[in-house]
Amino acid sequence: MRIWHTTITLIALLITITGASAQAKEPQKGVGLYGDKWQPDPMHEYWDPENYHTPQKKLVEGNFTNIECIECHTGTTPGIVKDWQKSRHATPKKGGPVGCDSCHGSDHQTLIFPTPTTCGSCHKSQHNSFLDERRFGFPSHALAMERAVDAPHFVDKPKAEVLSCLQCHSVATKCDSCHTRHRFSAAEARRPEACITCHSGPPHPDDEAYFASAHGKLYLAQGESWDFSKPLTKGNYKAPTCAYCHMRNGKHQVADKSIHKFGIREVNPATGENRIKRKRWLAVCNDCHPTDKAQAWLKGLDQERQKAWEKLYKAERVLKDLRSDDLIYPSAQQRPDYPMDWIKKSWAKERIGFYEGQASALYNVSPLERDYFEMWYFDNLHAYKGAAHGAADMSKQGHKKMDKALQNINKRAQEIRKLHNQENKSGLTPADPSPIWLKGEYTRFNKDNN
Numbered sequence: 421m422r423i424w425h426t427t428i429t430l431i432a433l434l435i436t437i438t439g440a441s442a443q444a445k446e447p448q449k450g451v452g453l454y455g456d457k458w459q460p461d462p463m464h465e466y467w468d469p470e471n472y473h474t475p476q477k478k479l480v481e482g483n484f485t486n487i488e489c490i491e492c493h494t495g496t497t498p499g500i501v502k503d504w505q506k507s508r509h510a511t512p513k514k515g516g517p518v519g520c521d522s523c524h525g526s527d528h529q530t531l532i533f534p535t536p537t538t539c540g541s542c543h544k545s546q547h548n549s550f551l552d553e554r555r556f557g558f559p560s561h562a563l564a565m566e567r568a569v570d571a572p573h574f575v576d577k578p579k580a581e582v583l584s585c586l587q588c589h590s591v592a593t594k595c596d597s598c599h600t601r602h603r604f605s606a607a608e609a610r611r612p613e614a615c616i617t618c619h620s621g622p623p624h625p626d627d628e629a630y631f632a633s634a635h636g637k638l639y640l641a642q643g644e645s646w647d648f649s650k651p652l653t654k655g656n657y658k659a660p661t662c663a664y665c666h667m668r669n670g671k672h673q674v675a676d677k678s679i680h681k682f683g684i685r686e687v688n689p690a691t692g693e694n695r696i697k698r699k700r701w702l703a704v705c706n707d708c709h710p711t712d713k714a715q716a717w718l719k720g721l722d723q724e725r726q727k728a729w730e731k732l733y734k735a736e737r738v739l740k741d742l743r744s745d746d747l748i749y750p751s752a753q754q755r756p757d758y759p760m761d762w763i764k765k766s767w768a769k770e771r772i773g774f775y776e777g778q779a780s781a782l783y784n785v786s787p788l789e790r791d792y793f794e795m796w797y798f799d800n801l802h803a804y805k806g807a808a809h810g811a812a813d814m815s816k817q818g819h820k821k822m823d824k825a826l827q828n829i830n831k832r833a834q835e836i837r838k839l840h841n842q843e844n845k846s847g848l849t850p851a852d853p854s855p856i857w858l859k860g861e862y863t864r865f866n867k868d869n870n
């Protein structure tokens with residue numbers, strides 16, 4: 421009886437100890453402005469290895485040479501070994517192979533996952549020009565990770581809705597986005613397919629625009645026969661791919677030419693800095709087109725942008741007028757806001773325009789705010805990316821949709837005002853929607869699961 425009792429106590433103690441140690445390992449903090457408000461998931465150790473990779477202690481023990489790594493990994497991860505064997509790292513022009521241990525270290529208990537700095541120790545020029553992007557501000561590859569984790573909705577929304585953000589925005593924290601592991605092939609990165617895993621879909625339809633352009637059509641028709649082992653310099657390609665234009669001459673820098681940037685904010689293309697950027701663009705086109713033609717095309721883009729902003733400001737005006745007359749329904753006070761942001765919580769404001777509007781992608785807003793959001797974020801960005809990439813019809817369609825959206829917004833605003841007048845006349849007040857919005861099932865789920 422006594423023996424049993426002691427055994428049970430011991431087992432209980434053991435469970436407590438292992439339980440405690442497992443627990444002590446578990447919650448880790450995120451990084452960024454709101455780092456203490458969210459916890460990383462297992463995938464984050466891949467997407468941002470510098471901050472989240474922890475070596476798996478319990479696996480293989482020992483220090484190994486590259487040959488030993490390869491021998492054992494031919495059994496455990498044969499695909500990785502085959503890819504590496506076909507890569508330039510296995511057979512460089514000069515010096516011995518860049519082995520598994522060169523990137524991961526040789527002690528299996530403290531393996532690292534390489535960061536841009538790891539690659540940069542051998543590839544200084546690529547790493548330096550990548551870091552240089554920071555000078556140009558958002559958006560850029562080098563700043564992509566902080567841009568995503570510092571967005572309030574990244575922290576505020578349930579994990580399931582925001583997990584994918586970092587898969588794309590990890591372009592900042594590792595170098596295997598365009599030349600994938602373990603081939604690390606420059607030829608692969610020169611193709612448009614290397615970019616469109618991330619640069620596609622409604623807010624950034626670069627994929628759609630490129631393949632609708634003369635350049636993309638040529639790639640589709642003849643790309644099979646192009647020699648992608650050649651660098652992205654004048655004379656090597658008949659038509660440009662994404663990297664040819666944005667990373668010409670192999671410069672690891674996508675921000676030094678961007679004038680209209682993401683396209684969600686109005687930009688003056690005639691500033692001193694933007695004139696310099698335009699010259700850089702003309703140099704790219706000039707590899708294949710006469711300068712005056714290229715100049716005219718790029719001027720066409722500026723004009724397209726100006727037209728788009730005229731339409732967007734008209735729509736914004738309608739919404740702002742409704743807001744000042746307190747006619748947005750449900751109003752910002754009647755629906756949930758970022759719970760962690762005390763300023764926005766105390767002074768809730770309808771989501772219109774550059775600083776406020778982006779949240780409409782993920783939050784419950786009034787129907788009119790959502791219409792404006794779609795006009796601004798989807799139709800406008802289609803019009804922009806079409807014009808930027810020489811996909812004329814795509815741009816035209818984007819403008820047609822913007823015209824329709826503006827008409828619709830005007831019409832709905834008039835209806836709202838008419839209804840409001842009728843309510844005033846008859847002494848009715850509209851029902852308070854806040855119980856549904858603030859205490860609905862989805863809202864509760866939201867609050868419990870971020």
Ligand code: HEC
Binds near residue numbers: 479480492524526
């Ligand atoms: C005796 C066999 C053996 C040797 C030698 C060996 N590994 Fe491994 N390695 C493994 C096994 C088994 C795993 C776990 C695979 C899994 O869980 O899918 C692993 C996992 C890894 C991982 C993934 C770690 C993670 O956190 O996911 C890396 C990277 C790695 N090995 C690199 C190396 C390098 C570099 C060397 C040489 C310095 C090496 N391995 C030598 C067997 C070996």
Ligand code: HEC
Binds near residue numbers: 466521523534
């Ligand atoms: C040029 C650098 C480099 C070399 C050389 C290299 N790796 Fe890797 N390896 C990486 C990168 C980068 C990752 C991805 C890390 C991440 O996603 O954060 C990776 C990931 C891994 C993983 C994790 C599993 C996965 O999903 O890919 C294993 C296992 C691995 N490497 C094994 C090896 C082995 C074995 C060799 C030698 C045959 C090797 N590596 C050589 C850079 C390298």
Ligand code: HEC
Binds near residue numbers: 515522541604607
């Ligand atoms: C220990 C030094 C070293 C490290 C670390 C290293 N590389 Fe390399 N890399 C080389 C050498 C050497 C070559 C071959 C150059 C040659 O043959 O002229 C090469 C070639 C390349 C190429 C060109 C391949 C081609 O198809 O032409 C790419 C891309 C590349 N590395 C990417 C990376 C990335 C990404 C990382 C980090 C995950 C990395 N390298 C880490 C030394 C290194």
Ligand code: HEC
Binds near residue numbers: 563590675676
């Ligand atoms: C792993 C995902 C990923 C891949 C692959 C990728 N990008 Fe990006 N790219 C991004 C993200 C995310 C941003 C926005 C970063 C931010 O929010 O600051 C971006 C931004 C850009 C920008 C905008 C820079 C600016 O200043 O306006 C350009 C241009 C660009 N990428 C071109 C390319 C090209 C060309 C390729 C292929 C050679 C490519 N990207 C591959 C994720 C990716």
Ligand code: HEC
Binds near residue numbers: 569589618620684
């Ligand atoms: C499919 C890949 C992908 C996913 C998923 C993704 N993004 Fe992005 N994001 C991009 C690209 C590409 C750009 C740059 C577009 C451009 O310049 O045209 C970008 C731009 C941005 C910007 C920059 C806006 C600016 O003005 O600088 C922010 C902020 C952002 N993303 C946050 C997020 C958040 C938060 C999530 C998750 C809810 C997310 N992204 C999911 C690819 C992605």
Ligand code: HEC
Binds near residue numbers: 543550650670
């Ligand atoms: C946005 C896509 C993209 C990302 C991210 C990227 N590369 Fe590249 N990389 C390319 C392209 C495209 C080429 C081919 C350039 C050319 O044709 O000259 C290339 C080529 C290379 C080469 C071979 C250069 C040569 O002359 O053979 C090296 C080395 C390299 N990259 C290293 C890196 C390192 C280090 C990082 C991370 C800091 C990185 N890359 C991130 C697209 C990318």
Ligand code: HEC
Binds near residue numbers: 612630661666680
């Ligand atoms: C013929 C050259 C060319 C090709 C090919 C090309 N782009 Fe562009 N891209 C441009 C120009 C020009 C702009 C507008 C730049 C500006 O406003 O300064 C632009 C704008 C962009 C932007 C917005 C950020 C910026 O730099 O202003 C992104 C992101 C982008 N392109 C990605 C891609 C992707 C991904 C591909 C391939 C699917 C691609 N581009 C193919 C020339 C090109």
Ligand code: HEC
Binds near residue numbers: 657665708709714718
């Ligand atoms: C590597 C060569 C190359 C570069 C660089 C290049 N283009 Fe092109 N471009 C072509 C080819 C080839 C065609 C197809 C001509 C034809 O239809 O016969 C074309 C067609 C076009 C068209 C369609 C013209 C028409 O007649 O319908 C436009 C617009 C265009 N390019 C704009 C640009 C701009 C703007 C740039 C610079 C940002 C640029 N291109 C850079 C090779 C290039």
